[in-house]
Amino acid sequence: MKLEVQIKMNQTLFLRDPEQSELGRNIIKHSIQLIDKTGFESFTFKKLAEAIGTTEAGIYRYFENKHKLLVYIISWYWGWLEFQIGYQTKNVQDPVTKLKQVITLLASNVEDDLMTSHVDESLLHQILIAEGSKSYLTKHVGEDNKQQYFKPYKDLCNTIGEIILECNPSYLYPHSLASTIIEVAHLQNFFMHNLPSLTDFDKSKKESQIIEFLNNLVFSSVINKRS
Amino acid sequence: MKLEVQIKMNQTLFLRDPEQSELGRNIIKHSIQLIDKTGFESFTFKKLAEAIGTTEAGIYRYFENKHKLLVYIISWYWGWLEFQIGYQTKNVQDPVTKLKQVITLLASNVEDDLMTSHVDESLLHQILIAEGSKSYLTKHVGEDNKQQYFKPYKDLCNTIGEIILECNPSYLYPHSLASTIIEVAHLQNFFMHNLPSLTDFDKSKKESQIIEFLNNLVFSSVINKRS
DNA sequence: TATAAATGATAGTAAAGCTATTATTTTTGG
């Protein structure tokens, strides 16, 4: 039998569960491809329907609007990443090693996970870099938050925050540092590729440079000989 | 006579210079108010025209589209902030003090500058927090960059990067750290007010908490006793 | 004071963002 990883999703994000039908899985698969290709602003349900070979109204039966679909695939990614972190740091005792592995996972290019046949995690990672912050930078972030749309992101920040506290139980800003690591990993990646003079990375555009910058930043303040 | 600060703007951002006419200045003034109030997604030239008491076509004579208008007001803000930094740190010798002042300027609530009668910097600061990253998180960031749309942001990063190097000439990531400080100042502010569990700040929601977090983060790595 | 430049008033178009209706498949429970 084929093993498939299932990420538990917030039921209020969709009208009909896209995991439960061929059309639904196609919506997820092609929306990831299309958002990555055209960017979220140019992405429309009409174009998505064409790509799948269905109709606009068909998509609307699954998702109320394109913003909820974006939040859905982003939540899915955070759920998947949390699973990856748990899996990859399972037998690691040293919290510093663990935090380094987390930073590496966040800042490295992701490979498509074959356990999830209808999701291309590599593209999803690119979407997070370029569109991730648009999921919460809205006027309706308050209501979205009440609906628990950002729970997977918060859970991930808590997980990382706990590892930070294992490194230094008296560190004052575990959550802020966790959200900072996540966002800076993506931002520096975007800048490296698109606005390189906002960074100090060379033209090789290797993600390892971002990892080194983050390691320097994070471990200087978490393991601070001065305080 | 009344002193007015003028920020030099990129000529390709507009079709007609909005600083040079009453209508133009009204476009700037009301777009800042309207984007702050409704968010950039809901902001339209039609609503802006109504707010001013002119017509949609009238706005289009000044700006090609709402994205360029957003880039315009954001560039304006970076230019103004660069001026503020130069002004406020003019006679400060110690680079550490200087960098602390820059962090404070970036993370504090801004007061409306009376030298610029048609721009409310306080609102503009809120726009930067909630909409700033949308100015570059687009598929056309490459072309926009060629047109020098992000020069004021880059200049500011260079200025901050130089102060960082004054603090520690062997620090490896002055530009990345500068862009990180700017973005994290805004992000943590947004999180503090909208998704507080992504931060460690208490309910007082005082910006001073963000400043402390940033000072800890920045100076641990810039003045690192370990390296 | 003529003339050019800017603005106002109005109209119109294509696409985006939805909703509704009916017909046709596909699924599934008795």
Added chain:
DNA sequence: CCAAAAATAATAGCTTTACTATCATTTATA
């Protein structure tokens, strides 16, 4: 296996957004 229910397809239509065009009128300026 068949009938009812559920999902999908096909089509239409409506409002708003994003933008362009035209022409009349006001305002600035040589």
